[in-house]
Amino acid sequence: MAELIVYGIVLGSIISLGAIGLTLVYGIIRFANFAHGDLMSAGAYIALFITSVALPWTGLPHTTFGPFSFGWEMVIAFPVSMLIVGGVAIGLDQILYQKLRNKNSNAVIMAMSSLGASFIIRMIILILWGSDFFFYRPGVLRPAIEFPLGIKIRPDQILILFIVFLLITGLHLFLKMTKMGKAMRATADNMELAKVSGIDTEKIIIWTWCIGGALAAAGGILYGIDVQLHPAMGWNFLIPLFAATILGTIGNMYGALIGGLIIGISQQVSTAFIMPTYKPAVAFVIMILILLFRPKGLFSGGKE
Amino acid sequence: MTILTAKDIISGYTKVDILYNVNIKVEQGQIVSIIGPNGAGKSTLLKTIFGILKPRHGKVELKGEDITGLKPDKIVQKGISYVPQVDNVFPSLTIRENLEMGAFIRNDDYSGRIEDIYTLFPVLKDKSNQKASQLSGGQRQMVAMGRALMLDPGLLLLDEPSAGLAPRLVSMIFEKIIEINASGVAMIIVEQNAREALKMADHGYVLAMGKNVLDDTGEALLTSEEVGRLYLGG
Structure with missing residues (x-):
């Protein structure tokens, strides 16, 4: 059981990365981006491209990286993929969502357009890689370390938790300490007043997409490291992402973090009682329950 | 010197015009009060001057520009x-962050300006790290005015600064407005509280149904029989 909880925290921290991006974007432009899960896939596959195609092409020798199940290439691929997906998210907004926003399109049109964008991303992955599973480094043994209480954790998973912790702490400091971060929170609070104060809200929207996309990419790569890569991985994350976002009160970054952990833990722990195949249903059930009994989420008291 | 003129403004929302050929003028250092019944277009005029609404006709000039x-x-x-x-x-x-957002376009050190705002509204200094959502109505109004003053504007547009405040706070906010004006900031104030607004005004405009009805010095409007009967409640 303790082991399942630890695995749940690992899965939950990955869900959190996606949910935080989703909630930040929603907070600023009140738009539920159904393509967010597929941005996670995009991040994972771009990292795969860098580690398995781009860097080997330079002829540098392939070596392992510490006790982890990936090579040194990942150290480069991880941040580069985050940057690229940040750019992809900005691009999606500029060529698609912004146009619709300026036309005052309604929520259904916006949702459908993001659904369309999600299909496009997934199909591009299918065309390039096919529908097989991939690992960043196939054929590597992934030994686990034994901890007290019979908990077996792979070094990969410890690293995942560490990276998520770093990213979230970094984002927290950015939002609290920097001028741009504060302006992002101000814009999420009240976009009209932000404009009136002279804040360039278009620039804030671009920053928000970039951060949301980069975090999604990080989540996708970490899931790829922990489990495997599959074209539908991000799409399958969509329900957990929305469940975490709604659970943590939509628009609230810290809520999304907690929501993600709750969803991750519930999903993993559920496998002790029900067939693992039903795991995705757990997030769905939680989402329905929240919508029925506490539609504004757990943190609806204040805006933060 | 004339700071701001709005000439023949026709403006409103997408499908309806609210203002029909409205004219106003603000001289250096003046308080200009705009009064009139609900729906006269007072707030619409401020929004048009500030660029939130685009006028369909007319011209807004700031110091001739x-x-x-x-x-x-x-x-x-x-x-x-x-x-x-x-x-x-x-x-x-937080209160401090609200003030910082007011200075968003400043790239210099504005900590002195924040101190100025705290001197003007001492109660804000003690609550500097509290969230604005936890403040009372009067304190929120102070934060809102403080935010707007961060850029040291030459002209301040105030939309119903006394709305929803307890009477004691209303007079306090009006005193602060006079204090801010004394430091050289010209103002346009839109107010329901017409009598108080005219008392402190150098010049007043009466709007009704989106048109200029009267304009004169604040004092003259206060003593005018017509204004008294129609807009000041006897």
Whole structure:
């Protein structure tokens, strides 16, 4: 059981990365981006491209990286993929969502357009890689370390938790300490007043997409490291992402973090009682329950 | 010297015009009060001057420069600040962060200006790290005005600064407005509280049904029989 909880925290921290991006974007432009899960896939596959195609092409020798199940290439691929997906998210907004926003399109049109964008991303992955599973480094043994209480954790998973912790702490400091971060929170609070104060809200929207996309990419790569890569991985994350976002009160970054952990833990722990195949249903059930009994989420008291 | 003129403004929302050929003028250092019944277009006029609404006709000039149709973020850079009537603070930001947002376009050190605002509204200094959502109505109004003053504007637009405040706070806010004006900031104030607004005004305009009805010095309007009967409740 303790082991399942630890695995749940690992899965939950990955869900959190996606949910935080989703909630930040929603907070600023009140738009539920159904393509967010597929941005996670995009991040994972771009990292795969860098580690398995781009860097080997330079002829540098392939070596392992510490006790982890990936090579040194990942150290480069991880941040580069985050940057690229940040750019992809900005691009999606500029060529698609912004146009619709300026036309005052309604929520259904916006949702459908993001659904369309999600299909496009997934199909591009299918065309390039096919529908097989991939690992960043196939054929590597992934030994686990034994901890007290019979908990077996792979070094990969410890690293995942560490990276998520770093990213979230970094984002927290950015939002609290920097001028741009504060302006992002101000814009999420009240976009009209932000404009009136002279804040360039278009620039804030671009920053928000970039951060949301980069975090999604990080989540996708970490899931790829922990489990495997599959074209539908991000799409399958969509329900957990929305469940975490709604659970943590939509628009609230810290809520999304907690929501993600709750969803991750519930999903993993559920496998002790029900067939693992039903795991995705757990997030769905939680989402329905929240919508029925506490539609504004757990943190609806204040805006933060 | 004339700071701002709005000439023959026709403006409103997408499908309806609210203002029909409205004219107003603000001289250096003046308080200009705009009064009139509900729906007269007072707030619409402020929004049009500040670029939130684009006039269909007419011209807004700031010190002779045509600023008609500029967006709010550009108008702010020209030295006009605006305090909306409602939703005029960032609730999840602290008081200090609210003030910092007012100085967003400043790249210099504005900590001195924050101290100035705290001197003007001492109660804010003690609550500097509290979220604006936890403040009372009067304190929120102070934060809203403080935010707008961060850029040291030459002209301040205030939309119903006394709306929803207890009587004791209303007179306190009006005293602060006079204090801010004394430091050289010209103002346009839109007010329901017409009598108080005219008392402190150098010049007053009466709007009704989106048109100029009367304009004169604040004092003359206060003593005018017609204004008294129609707009000051006897």
